[in-house]
Amino acid sequence: MMKNTLGDLNNLLFAQLEKLGDDDLNGEEMDVEIRRAEAMAKVGEQIIKTGELQLKAMMHMDEYGYDRKKAVPEMLEVRGGGGELSVEVATGGS
Numbered sequence: 001m002m003k004n005t006l007g008d009l010n011n012l013l014f015a016q017l018e019k020l021g022d023d024d025l026n027g028e029e030m031d032v033e034i035r036r037a038e039a040m041a042k043v044g045e046q047i048i049k050t051g052e053l054q055l056k057a058m059m060h061m062d063e064y065g066y067d068r069k070k071a072v073p074e075m076l077e078v079r080g081g082g083g084e085l086s087v088e089v090a091t092g093g094s
Contacts, residue, residue, distance in 0.1 A: 009044050016040055
């Protein structure tokens with residue numbers, strides 16, 4: 001289950017890469033995994049683009065002195081835990 005962080009997205013994509021490297025997959029199973037990997041990559045790309053847009057908007061607002069609450073968008077929040085930082089990704093799931 002994803003927690004909606006970029007770290008989770010990264011782990012999910014690497015897990016899919018491992019599935020693609022499974023020598024035990026037959027042709028049909030490999031085709032299914034390839035389609036799944038392509039879909040996951042497309043969704044992942046959109047999640048990253050959304051984060052980049054939010055970051056650019058925040059930087060623009062800071063540069064031009066918009067009078068706004070100094071808060072980081074939820075998607076870009078950095079949370080500490082066990083000496084490790086993760087960037088939260090709000091995707092509407094939980």
